[in-house]
Amino acid sequence: MEIIHFEKVNFSYNKKRPLLSGLSLQLQPGHIHGLLGKNGEGKSTLLKLVAGLLFPQKGTIETMGFEPQKRKPEMLRDIYFISEELPLFPLSIEKFEKVYAPFYPNFSHSQFDNYLKEFEISSKELRINKLSYGQKKKVTLAFGLAAQTKVLLMDEPTNGLDIPSKGQFRRIVASSLENDRCIIISTHQVRDLDSLIDSIIIMDEHEIVFNELIKNITDKLLFKVYDTNVKDASVIYSEDTLRGFYQVRENREQEDSKLDIELLFNAVHANKKQIKELFTNTLNH
Numbered sequence: 001m002e003i004i005h006f007e008k009v010n011f012s013y014n015k016k017r018p019l020l021s022g023l024s025l026q027l028q029p030g031h032i033h034g035l036l037g038k039n040g041e042g043k044s045t046l047l048k049l050v051a052g053l054l055f056p057q058k059g060t061i062e063t064m065g066f067e068p069q070k071r072k073p074e075m076l077r078d079i080y081f082i083s084e085e086l087p088l089f090p091l092s093i094e095k096f097e098k099v100y101a102p103f104y105p106n107f108s109h110s111q112f113d114n115y116l117k118e119f120e121i122s123s124k125e126l127r128i129n130k131l132s133y134g135q136k137k138k139v140t141l142a143f144g145l146a147a148q149t150k151v152l153l154m155d156e157p158t159n160g161l162d163i164p165s166k167g168q169f170r171r172i173v174a175s176s177l178e179n180d181r182c183i184i185i186s187t188h189q190v191r192d193l194d195s196l197i198d199s200i201i202i203m204d205e206h207e208i209v210f211n212e213l214i215k216n217i218t219d220k221l222l223f224k225v226y227d228t229n230v231k232d233a234s235v236i237y238s239e240d241t242l243r244g245f246y247q248v249r250e251n252r253e254q255e256d257s258k259l260d261i262e263l264l265f266n267a268v269h270a271n272k273k274q275i276k277e278l279f280t281n282t283l284n285h
Contacts, residue, residue, distance in 0.1 A: 002062075003029045003151065003182045004050055009059035011045060019045055019206055023059070027199075029150070030179045031213070034193045035186040036265055037203035043186040044084065046203075047153045050184070051081045064150060077105055080149045084156040086136045093139055094124040106148040115142035118168055134160040141169065145176050152183045158192040170196045190261045200261070202268050210268045212279060214259055220278055221267075222251040223260045236274055237267035250278060 006025040012018040019042045027033060037043050048054040049061055052068030052075070061068055066075040089096055093116070101107040116124070119138035128139060137160045144152060158166050174196055177183060185193060200217065202210035221236070225244045234250040246260070248267040268275055 001029070002026045003064055004184075005060075005062040006049075007060045009049065009056045009061060011042075011049065011054065011056055021206065023207060025201070025208055025211065027182055027184070029182045030177070031199045032173065032177055032183045032185065032197045033199040033201055034190075034197035034261070035184055035201045035203070036190050036193075036261075037186075037188065039188055041203040042206045043188075043203055044155050047081065047155055047184065047186055050151070051079055051153060052076075053081070077103060078149045079151040079153070080104070080144045080147045081153045082140055082144045082155065082157060084159060086133070086140055089128040091129075092125050092127050093121070096128060096139075097124070097143070100143070101147075104147040104149060108146050108148055111148070112142055112146035115145055115172055118142075118172055119165065132160075134162065134165065137161060138165065141172075145172060148176075148181075150181055152181070154183070154185045156187050156189075157185060158187065158189055166192055170194075190265050194261055197261075200264065202265060204269055204272065209272050210275065210279075216279070217264065218251070218257060218259055219254075220251055221264070221275075222249045222255050223247075223257045223263055224249065224255075236271050236278075237263070239263065239266065 004025065004027040006023055009020055009023045010018060011020040035043050035046065045054060049056060050063050050068060052071045055069040064075060064078060066072055068075065091099065097109070097112060101109065116139070119142060121135065121138055128136060131139065137157070141157060144154070158169060161169060173183065185197065187193060197214070199213050200210065201208060225246055227244050229238055229240070229245045230247070234252055235247055236250065237248040239246045246263055248263055
């Protein structure tokens with residue numbers, strides 16, 4: 001059952017420059033979806049449309065069966081949006097929890113405490129507006145995950161986190177996934193999602209050009225390093241590095257390989273047509 005459905009959605013901030021045009025998207029629960037794209041592609045806008053913070057000018061959107069723009073309480077209690085721009089709450093963490101947790105019926109206070117501890121936030125008496133950007137991000141992430149909503153939207157969640165904290169973030173998010181939950185993480189820092197997501201959505205030129213589960217990706221694409229630039233009809237993308245030639249190829253021999261998210265991202269941007277045809281032909285068979 002789809003938990004998020006976009007059907008031919010149009011949206012623009014400026015009538016002369018449409019941002020999204022005819023965008024269609026279907027997402028299932030039980031997955032952590034990585035929404036990838038360069039800055040300005042419309043990733044944040046898409047998340048805000050899912051949450052009902054922006055309204056489509058054309059087309060329809062359903063979030064958990066609701067029209068998000070109507071902002072019904074039944075929907076709002078089961079969706080949480082972590083924006084890249086963090087609010088400056090002049091409250092202690094403890095007071096923030098007391099005020100806002102009741103809006104989310106499934107909020108787990110014990111999980112919130114555990115996440116704060118994992119993120120090395122020393123005390124709930126700390127005032128949020130006095131914290132560093134990275135600490136504010138950690139508090140916001142801990143609260144959003146503890147809310148246990150069916151839909152969790154995160155916009156550039158690893159911005160402001162140091163390398164150890166990014167590892168903590170990946171562990172916490174991975175452990176929070178349930179079969180009825182849909183998590184969407186929007187970022188342009190594709191390597192931050194390595195080993196976390198199980199579904200990849202790529203936006204380019206303000207449209208969705210790729211949307212596949214990772215298990216399907218590695219079935220159809222081979223990620224491999226060669227000493228020389230091996231060229232044949234199966235090569236989709238090749239990148240010259242100090243370690244050799246990193247290539248994305250059609251996986252014609254059903255070899256095992258580890259997905260390289262950044263390499264896939266570059267391959268999709270460089271050769272959208274060939275990749276689209278490969279996956280479309282797969283679906284037709």
